[in-house]
Amino acid sequence: MAITFELIKTCKQSGARLGKVHTPHGSFDTPIFMPVGTLATVKTMTPEELKAIDAQIILSNTYHLWLRPGEDIVKEAGGLHKFMNWDRPILTDSGGFQVFSLSDMREITEEGVHFRNHLSGEKLFFSPEIAMQVQNDLGPDIMMALDECPPYPASKTYMEQSVNRTSRWAERCLKAHKNPDTQALFGIVQGGEYIDLRKQSAKDLISLDFPGYAIGGLSVGEPKEIMYHVLEETTPLLPDDKPRYLMGVGSPDALIEGAIRGVDMFDSVLPTRIARNGTCMTSEGRLVVRNAQYARDFSPLDKNCDCYTCRNYSRAYIRHLIHTNEILGFRLTTYHNLYFLLKLMEQVREAIKEDRLLDFKEQFFEQYGFNDPNAKNF
Numbered sequence: 001m002a003i004t005f006e007l008i009k010t011c012k013q014s015g016a017r018l019g020k021v022h023t024p025h026g027s028f029d030t031p032i033f034m035p036v037g038t039l040a041t042v043k044t045m046t047p048e049e050l051k052a053i054d055a056q057i058i059l060s061n062t063y064h065l066w067l068r069p070g071e072d073i074v075k076e077a078g079g080l081h082k083f084m085n086w087d088r089p090i091l092t093d094s095g096g097f098q099v100f101s102l103s104d105m106r107e108i109t110e111e112g113v114h115f116r117n118h119l120s121g122e123k124l125f126f127s128p129e130i131a132m133q134v135q136n137d138l139g140p141d142i143m144m145a146l147d148e149c150p151p152y153p154a155s156k157t158y159m160e161q162s163v164n165r166t167s168r169w170a171e172r173c174l175k176a177h178k179n180p181d182t183q184a185l186f187g188i189v190q191g192g193e194y195i196d197l198r199k200q201s202a203k204d205l206i207s208l209d210f211p212g213y214a215i216g217g218l219s220v221g222e223p224k225e226i227m228y229h230v231l232e233e234t235t236p237l238l239p240d241d242k243p244r245y246l247m248g249v250g251s252p253d254a255l256i257e258g259a260i261r262g263v264d265m266f267d268s269v270l271p272t273r274i275a276r277n278g279t280c281m282t283s284e285g286r287l288v289v290r291n292a293q294y295a296r297d298f299s300p301l302d303k304n305c306d307c308y309t310c311r312n313y314s315r316a317y318i319r320h321l322i323h324t325n326e327i328l329g330f331r332l333t334t335y336h337n338l339y340f341l342l343k344l345m346e347q348v349r350e351a352i353k354e355d356r357l358l359d360f361k362e363q364f365f366e367q368y369g370f371n372d373p374n375a376k377n378f
Contacts, residue, residue, distance in 0.1 A: 002184040003141065003211055005243045005264075014357040016259045018349055021243050023089040023141040024182055025081060028056035030243065030264035031348055033255060033341045034091060036272065039064050040074070040084045043272050044331040045338070047086045053307070053339045054346075056088060059267045062134050062144075063095030063102075063126075067119060071137040079139030091142040091267070093247070094131045094188075097149045097216075108148065110165070128169045132176035132185075140183065144214060145173040147188040152221045159192045166190045167204035174208055184211040186245060192217055193226050195233045202237040213238045214245040215263070219254070228257055235262040251378035252281060252344055253370050256361050259348050270378065271337035276330045278322040281340045285369040286377055287315075289333065294319045307339035 002024065009018040019030040035042045035050065038061040042050060050058065060080060065071060077083040080090050099106065099113050106115035112127030131146040147166040150159060170187045177185050187205035191197030205213060215234055218227045231246070238244050243264045249255065250268020258266060271281065278290030282302035289301060300310035301318065309318075309332040321329025344364075351360035365371050 001211060002180060002182050003243075005212070005241060007240060009353060011352040011357045012355040013359070014260045014352070014361075015262060016348070016352045016357050017262055017264060018352040019243070019264055021089075021264075023057075023184070025087060025089045025141050026056075028089055029349055031255070031259040031345055031352075032056060032265055033250065033345045034059045034265060034267040035338050035342075036061075036267055036269045037084070038269070039068070040080060042334075042338070043276070044327070044334045047084065049335060050086075050338075051088070053335070053342055055338065055342060057091060057141075058086065058088070059091045059093065060084075060138070060140065061095065061098065062092045062131060062138065063098035065092075065138060066095065066134045067117060071134045075137040075139070081139065089142070090140040091265075092135050092138055092140040092144065094144040094146040095126065095134070096131070096144075096146050097248075099126050100149050108165075110168070112146075128172040129176040132173050132178070136178045136183065142212065143177070143183050143185045145170045145185060145187050145210075147190055147216055149190070149217055149220070150192060152192065152217075154192055156194055156197070159190075159194055159197055163191050163197050163201045163204075167201065170205055170208055170210075174210075186210055186212040186214050186243075188214040188216040188247070189234060189238075190217045191230075191234075193222060193230060195230070198230060198234045199237060202234060206237075206239065210242070212243040212245065214247050216247045218246065219248045219268075224254065224257075227254070228261065231258060231261040231263065238262075250341065252341070252368060253365065253377065255341070255344060256348060256357075256364065259352070260357060260361065271341050272334050274378075275333035275337045278319070278329075278333060280333055281337050281378075283340075283367060289315050289319050290322045291319075301333075301336050302340070305336065305340065305343075307336050307343075309333070309336040309339075 006020045102118040128146045135143040148162045187210040189201045191201045245265035246263045250270035280287045283304040294315040297315040351357040
């Protein structure tokens with residue numbers, strides 16, 4: 001088996017899980033946040049910097065790497081790990097979300113998806129078999145089955161057809177997967193906001209006995225209350241002895257709420273994307289450092305943070321860098337945001353260990369401003 005999941009403890013106060021996933025490139029602790037390295041790089045960060053902030057696993061994108069540089073080049077380089085000089089675990093998504101979200105012109109058939117390359121406009125075809133072949137060549141530790149990710153909102157009739165197609169595609173992915181002993185393949189539970197369809201999707205995928213399960217189709221525009229309700233109803237359906245991955249979620253509140261609802265793995269471009277706009281996550285809430293009020297503020301981004309950025313640079317300096325489009329500015333804010341989220345997950349794991357995650361949530365939400373209806377958060 002390519003990976004194994006070790007359930008270490010369940011929080012008595014919240015039901016959250018403390019665990020460890022063992023992979024061919026080492027183990028990682030859960031609950032975990034995975035920085036996103038779409039094109040085989042976490043934007044502005046070196047692998048050494050990612051290790052310094054204890055990123056235990058990172059994510060790359062199948063669709064983008066298929067287009068550039070091509071999975072054949074990555075395979076020739078010895079796989080993603082060698083290509084990008086990263087010796088810890090890597091997860092690749094299936095590419096399905098990008099096919100559905102980046103292309104205006106697409107036609108979904110039982111065979112796969114016909115669409116246009118978002119870069120060149122050329123016609124392309126993507127299928128479960130192609131998704132597996134590309135990911136097998138890329139060589140990550142964890143791969144994702146190709147699913148259909150419908151937009152929110154979608155009618156129940158459409159969602160039912162979509163869930164059934166995703167289940168059939170999952171079966172095809174398992175058959176096409178060439179390296180089950182060295183690469184784990186996760187199935188993706190879909191169904192939108194419809195709990196009965198979520199249950200059906202989970203049942204279909206569990207019958208196929210994947211090494212892990214993702215919950216997809218959330219954080220796509222629905223209110224957070226709907227996301228949390230779907231998680232409450234869906235997560236308990238998934239096997240206790242396998243990892244559970246909530247796709248595309250990275251705001252501090254959603255990470256804590258997701259862990260409380262039994263999720264083990266999270267990823268999102270949120271911390272790196274907002275960093276490049278000069279927006280920072282701090283222990284007291286959102287800070288938009290590019291704003292004029294910080295021009296003469298010589299304090300760190302976050303007085304409670306001990307990351308490299310906060311130990312060495314002021315808000316005034318970082319604001320200056322971002323205003324003048326200096327790359328260092330984006331590097332410093334990205335470093336800080338990733339450090340903040342990885343540290344947050346470390347605190348979440350510690351709180352689970354000590355059976356006090358609900359207390360931690362209450363304290364964090366109060367300090368962060370999530371309890372203030374007027375606060376500007378994520």
